[in-house]
Amino acid sequence: MQRALFITLSNIGDAVLTTPALEYLHARHPDLRFDIVADARSAELFTHCPYRGEILLKHKRAGWRGLLRLIRTLRRTRYVLAADLRTDGLAYLLRAERRMTKLRRGPAGPHSVEEHMAVVAPGVRRAEIPPTRIWLTDALREQARERLAALPPGPLLAIGPGANWLPKIWPLESFAELLRRLEGRVAAAVLLGGPKDRERAEGLVREAALPMLDLCGTTGLLEATAVLERADLFVGNDSGLGHLASAVATPTLTLFGPGEPERYHPWGPRAAWLVAPDRDLARLTPEVVAERLLRHLERWR
Template sequence: MRKVLFITLSNIGDAVLTTPALETLRQCFPEASIDLVADPRSSLVFTHCPYRGRILHKHKKAGWRKLMGLIHQLRRTSYDLVVDLRTDGLAYLLRARKRLTKRGVKPTGPHAVERHMAVLAPLRPPAASIPPCRVWLQAEQVQFAKTRLSPLPGRRWLALGPGANWAPKIWPASAFTALVNAVKHDFEGVILIGGPQDRERSQAVSVNLPLPYVDLCGSTDLLQVAAVLQKASVFVGNDSGLGHLAAAVGTPTLTLFGPGQPEHYHPWGNHSAYVLAPNRQLGQLSAVIVAHRLRQLLDRT
């Protein structure tokens, strides 16, 4: 196959969880040019993928005119294979010799990565291993992280993601501070990360921290924050895209779940773990429990 189209997902974490399927496509068709349909919010994840072709944007809330424009643009190419992980019908409107979608697939497990890989079952041996999630970084992002983290002493750094996109998914700022106090002898510095909307929360966390810290909330793009996470010893955060980015760059990751489905959407990888709050209420999750799980994670990584 020479021309392949890969239709990925919208949110940052969801997009990261599609990268094992993308890596599998590359393994199956090493000579193919793989175009991507992605959401503008998360397409930066794929920017430096060395084997991608074009990235075309599908706006999740775009009107029919923009959708028709995207379809017209895609139909200019006759694809050998379209892999559609959204399965919203787009694949059936395009010119393709073969289409693979989620319709009728039988996953081997409950996780989103396993569901994505089930779409590719016709292309791979049943016992084949699943590739890890990936984020592709360049020297400029690595240098950015090195520069921004240079004020911190030592190398044992705890990265914290105190924000999320929905209030019930957010562990209280005071609990993050209590966690740092509980594990302060295990680390030499703290990295606070998140979007501009998380600045007030990160400032609340930092007020009484017992360790030196760097607050990068609102001052990084997706690839820069991935490079920062790559420098951390471990990441602890709410259920958000940051945990998936951390896992994708190989950093041990502890995700705090209140509502949600951790068995389906926890960060993928051998160095990832999660804590489920009592009664699915993060306000009831104690820093003592999180500190214990964090030490367990560090002991096995």
């Protein structure tokens, strides 16, 4: 099978937002096997992609020696096409019959998904852009079902209480008050995040009035995505979890303080977001979030 190369981005959310471009390329070149260059943080997302070849890691901290090793490895293959969604020009150092890069591309729309699509399909209409995608297996879905089996039946809320920067995190007491306002409207909640979110999650469990399951720091990306797929709704800070939820068609509400919601909100018809007054999440009230969340739940139930 002929080979193509797809160079994705590093952060989890950013990598998810490149999947429409990958899906578009596969739909137009179903005979190609796509090798994928990814970061160690996001490479897991492509594990079960059915048309991928090798996954090769690009380590930011490996310096020029690491980059040379990667280039030597990639140059062993002659690619039919190389699509590079980064901006460092790696594709021009490889053996490829056709190169698609961001270099000399003009702006293509407010959202980063539109920018990525402009690399692989200039002039594509918004309606033709595929949704974001995470590839799950039956085993991952069964694992998620078992994880959630102890929770009571009824609407399940997934929560992402953390983020990679403190100003992007809605206060713990606001999440706790949100859960009090949702009593009787959702049956239970599940907390998702990394090991750094454990302390915040434990505090929320202590304050919560709803049945809670804390999975922070206990799942990989794909298992967390399978849990999100079973949830009726996701609410969380501007982080990768909202993008994972949207990629499995779970309705999402992302809370933005600082950041660029127009450019980086989760992609898809079931994705909604709120921007805090003056970009200060401390000023975003649980009352406003609860009202928007319940409207979103009713729309997509």
